[in-house]
Amino acid sequence: MLAVKDLRARYGPIEALQGTSLEVREGELVGLVGHNGVGKSTTLKAIAGVLRPSGGTIEWLGAPLRGGAAATIRAGIAYVPEDRRIFAGLTVEENLRLGATTRTDADAVAADIERELERFPPLRKLLTRRAGNLSGGEQQMLAISRALLSRPRLLLLDEPTLGLAPIIIDTLFETIARLRDEGVTVLLVEQNVAKTVRIADRLYVMAPGGRIERSGPAAELERSPEFRAGYLSLAPAHERKAVTP
């Protein structure tokens, strides 16, 4: 469904991605994990069209994905950025409706908004409130709902639990797992590896420069002592050894 091949991206003189390759198949929940600053968010930005790659290809449904952010959403890919970027001066309802900008089926949009309010009940009583007044957790719920209102085939989630309270983090991970069960394909970038490995079908572990250090079914990786030592800190001390160079 999505195939990223030898992707390269720069921030000025710094080449943040030096050849990233990954693949997402229809219906999967794929986790992209790794330490801070290795290029996970940069990868999502390049796929979403926010950042122009300096090399490599991004293929979507077998064809190159080009045309920047506007083309991405019309191709069926929705992106929830790390800082959520809800429209603070707009109401919650206006934010939600903006999520359905590409759609023309008004009745179905209304039904989908209702479904999102069932998915995230706290949003229901906040519909007329300015989104900037919401808590971090409520803003994240809004950002995910807004993205889902475009009825995406692929949802890109960038660190959705960053800075949130533990109870909200648990709820969000459950929700993301349910999205996959509903048929939404998800590419999830997360720092919380322990929780990601439990809900993801497959995992890519990214090393500095965006190099994919290892990948495979999440359950398999979870059993790997090296992976546990490097990313889960659960392995016994005698099993631990450095994973990244």
Place this chain on the structure above:
Amino acid sequence: MTDVLEYLVAALSGGGIYALLTIGLALLFSVMGLMNFAYGELIMTGGFAMYLLRDAPWPLMIVGVLVAVVAVALLTERLAFRPLRGASPLTLLIAAFAVSIMLQNAARMTVGPRAKGVRPWLEETISIGGVGVQLLDLVTIAVALALIGGLVLLLRRTALGVQLRAAAEDFEMASLLGVKANRVIASAFAITGVLGAVAALMLILKQGSVSVTVGSVPLLIAFVGAVVGGMGSLVGAALGGFVLGAVTAVLDAALPGELAPFRDAFVFGLVIVMLATRPQGLVPAPEARV
């Protein structure tokens, strides 16, 4: 009492015109980071349209002014600013100055460099509570209120309005949700064109003549009004423009003869005090809580 009513009418009329202008400036600045210093030339375009259509019936002249100003606003967007989309604010600023100079010179070459008189209208004075008030001032207040009200409805109640507000807050995120950049930006230019056309009609009817530089001072006051109100907030811009326009109009009416030439010194002195105490403007742009 008489003085108070006179000042009130002057304040509402002057404030209304400048509120329209600052909303136009702030809308473009919010949506595409453009401080449109060619905005004064929209007023000039409106003024010259009034001059060229001076013998036409009023309704036709008003429509002509609206069409001319909106057309020039859209043309500047299409020919000058669209190719520079995404350029740095400095590049856009220089482009705006270039457009301004180009439009002024185009007017000099076609209509002429000298000031031209326009047909007077709404000059009658009516008595309210024993105070003579010019009909033009009352019409200006009514039109400004109606236009601001209409704009509020457009921004709050229509899909285009919500998209404009979203784009004004975070253009890239709006694009990521499928908001069409060309449509939103062209709409913003069209709206500024309508606001500029109406402001031109009112300002030039008040002045009685139009020249190539007729928009320069209003642009400066509107720009400062937008800064005072808060550049990233349309409500703030409207408020800033209104306050500055109202203060200017009241000072015009209230300053004794020997101090009248120093009106702008008083106005901008107040602006300095205001910015020193509240540099973020009267109404700061909304920010998301993290």
